[in-house]
Amino acid sequence: MKKPLTIALPKGRLFEQVQEHFYNKGIEFSFEKRKLVAYDNKGLLKIFLVKNSDLPAYVAHGIAGLGVCGEDVVYETGYSFYNVLPFSFGGTKLCMAAMKDYKSDSKETHMTIATSFTDYTRDYFHKQGIPVKIIKLNGSVELAPVLGLAPYIVDLVETGSTLKANNLEVLRTLTDIKVNMIANRAYYKFHYEAINELADILREN
Amino acid sequence: MTEKKNGLLQIPQGTEGLYLEEAFRHRKITKHIEKVFTLWGYLPVETPVFDFFDTYSHLLDKNRAEQTYRLIDREGELLMLRSDITLFLAKQMSLALDEKDLPVRVFYADTILRYESHEDISSNEFFQSGCELIGKPGREGDLEIILLLFNMFKEISLKSVKIHLGSRSLLNSLCKGFSEKEMKKLNTYIDTRSREKIKELFMDRGNNEEKSQSIVSLLMFIGSVSQFETFVNENRNFMVEDTLKEASYLLNIASTINELEGSDSFRIDISEIGGQDYYTGIVFSAYLEGLSTAAASGGRYDSLFDKFGYNASSVGFSMLQRKIEPLLSQSEKYAPPEASERENGEDFVKAYKRGSKLKKDGRTFVL
Numbered sequence: 001m002k003k004p005l006t007i008a009l010p011k012g013r014l015f016e017q018v019q020e021h022f023y024n025k026g027i028e029f030s031f032e033k034r035k036l037v038a039y040d041n042k043g044l045l046k047i048f049l050v051k052n053s054d055l056p057a058y059v060a061h062g063i064a065g066l067g068v069c070g071e072d073v074v075y076e077t078g079y080s081f082y083n084v085l086p087f088s089f090g091g092t093k094l095c096m097a098a099m100k101d102y103k104s105d106s107k108e109t110h111m112t113i114a115t116s117f118t119d120y121t122r123d124y125f126h127k128q129g130i131p132v133k134i135i136k137l138n139g140s141v142e143l144a145p146v147l148g149l150a151p152y153i154v155d156l157v158e159t160g161s162t163l164k165a166n167n168l169e170v171l172r173t174l175t176d177i178k179v180n181m182i183a184n185r186a187y188y189k190f191h192y193e194a195i196n197e198l199a200d201i202l203r204e205n
Numbered sequence: 206m207t208e209k210k211n212g213l214l215q216i217p218q219g220t221e222g223l224y225l226e227e228a229f230r231h232r233k234i235t236k237h238i239e240k241v242f243t244l245w246g247y248l249p250v251e252t253p254v255f256d257f258f259d260t261y262s263h264l265l266d267k268n269r270a271e272q273t274y275r276l277i278d279r280e281g282e283l284l285m286l287r288s289d290i291t292l293f294l295a296k297q298m299s300l301a302l303d304e305k306d307l308p309v310r311v312f313y314a315d316t317i318l319r320y321e322s323h324e325d326i327s328s329n330e331f332f333q334s335g336c337e338l339i340g341k342p343g344r345e346g347d348l349e350i351i352l353l354l355f356n357m358f359k360e361i362s363l364k365s366v367k368i369h370l371g372s373r374s375l376l377n378s379l380c381k382g383f384s385e386k387e388m389k390k391l392n393t394y395i396d397t398r399s400r401e402k403i404k405e406l407f408m409d410r411g412n413n414e415e416k417s418q419s420i421v422s423l424l425m426f427i428g429s430v431s432q433f434e435t436f437v438n439e440n441r442n443f444m445v446e447d448t449l450k451e452a453s454y455l456l457n458i459a460s461t462i463n464e465l466e467g468s469d470s471f472r473i474d475i476s477e478i479g480g481q482d483y484y485t486g487i488v489f490s491a492y493l494e495g496l497s498t499a500a501a502s503g504g505r506y507d508s509l510f511d512k513f514g515y516n517a518s519s520v521g522f523s524m525l526q527r528k529i530e531p532l533l534s535q536s537e538k539y540a541p542p543e544a545s546e547r548e549n550g551e552d553f554v555k556a557y558k559r560g561s562k563l564k565k566d567g568r569t570f571v572l
Binding site: 081185190 | 367495
């Protein structure tokens with residue numbers, strides 16, 4: 001019997017969508033209570049459930065050969081992987097927002113931005129030659145303009161309802177974020193046939 | 206254990222020390238690898254620990270330059286610590302070699318330092334070993350170095366190795382007229398297997414969708430010799446003469462290797478394009494089950510020595526040896542020998558004499 005491929009899946013919002021998609025393609029799995037390792041019904045996969053932001057580290061170090069992850073998370077970790085298969089679900093946008101009535105001060109030498117996505121935000125504005133001061137937050141970023149920490153935020157926007165509830169509006173979209181099945185390069189090279197077969201099973205029509 | 210003074214035993218992030226059994230194992234593996242290289246007629250080279258940064262700066266892209274550790278000497282010259290033995294070796298051999306000496310076969314095994322935070326934040330000190338075959342252009346040079354790499358893995362009992370053979374010159378034949386920026390983009394897209402982006406890039410260069418798709422399939426190809434032959438025949442119409450020539454050369458190399466060593470360990474892989482810009486011909490990487498990065502990589506670079514004013518082609522490979530050592534940790538071959546010990550209450554003189562006899566027979570004795 002073939003050794004199963006190893007794959008890391010992210011806890012949280014994305015997990016249910018991934019599980020449903022795999023189920024629709026005939027690959028079923030579930031995690032017993034408090035357990036973080038599971039196998040699928042076909043014996044194709046050994047699945048690890050990990051924190052979203054840690055997922056790239058597990059794949060980069062080869063603990064899991066594959067992973068399902070948003071481009072935003074990969075970018076922030078600085079790792080680079082093979083994008084084996086893009087998914088249409090889980091996509092979102094990385095946007096800059098501010099309070100609806102916020103008027104920027106023309107004497108401002110730089111924009112102050114609160115975000116969890118510090119690397120992407122810094123690189124994006126530096127490429128455009130716009131000076132920015134970045135404050136790193138680990139969550140509830142939309143509070144920053146409300147409480148006066150920073151006039152601008154950069155955050156993921158899906159429906160925009162959180163922004164709306166806090167009287168914030170999107171000023172610009174920095175990038176569209178897609179979810180991909182990623183692979184550790186060496187792992188892919190060693191197991192490319194099995195990984196390509198898996199990608200064919202999981203590919204959306 | 207005695208209490209240690211606070212902070213006295215802290216070590217800088219990224220440095221590495223080896224002790225006892227692990228150090229023994231490391232040295233024994235190194236010796237074994239060096240023995241394989243020597244049996245193939247390769248002689249050792251020792252390169253300096255640091256050199257002038259300016260000598261190499263034009264050969265390092267932005268990322269590579271950032272990875273180097275730099276320091277200023279007492280006269281104010283900017284120096285760099287050895288971050289890649291190949292570069293230091295190219296300069297050293299350019300200074301030492303004469304055309305009549307060629308071909309020259311050399312190997313090295315030494316420490317390098319470079320910052321690799323994304324790869325492994327806990328290790329910036331590496332042990333790099335490898336070989337260079339200088340002054341032997343063409344097919345036989347390429348074959349020798351790939352077969353040497355394979356035999357090295359076989360000798361140290363890592364027989365499950367998979368060697369992926371690619372070609373930088375094949376890639377270059379597809380990208381004639383590309384600007385430096387476009388080449389950089391393409392390398393990044395190949396390096397992330399971003400098929401759609403590769404396709405868009407070739408369509409932007411004026412190729413139609415069908416041809417661009419065919420180029421994507423070529424650049425992403427991994428498979429056996431016969432699969433590649435079939436692929437080339439099916440896509441022949443989309444390939445220019447130079448691309449067909451390079452594909453045919455690669456097939457020739459792979460077929461000869463298959464004939465000599467079987468096909469299980471070799472794959473044609475056009476997405477192997479070599480990590481360094483100085484590669485000009487065949488490129489390859491070796492992969493092992495359980496390693497998160499390639500175990501070894503190499504290729505042909507016919508213009509690197511030119512940068513140091515010496516005209517010689519070269520082909521070689523290197524590996525970060527400490528990465529493969531955990532795979533050999535259970536091998537008895539590299540374990541410290543079992544030792545006999547002085548018996549409890551045994552007289553020192555008597556034990557010394559007994560030990561001397563045992564040591565003459567090649568056995569280890571602890572007084």
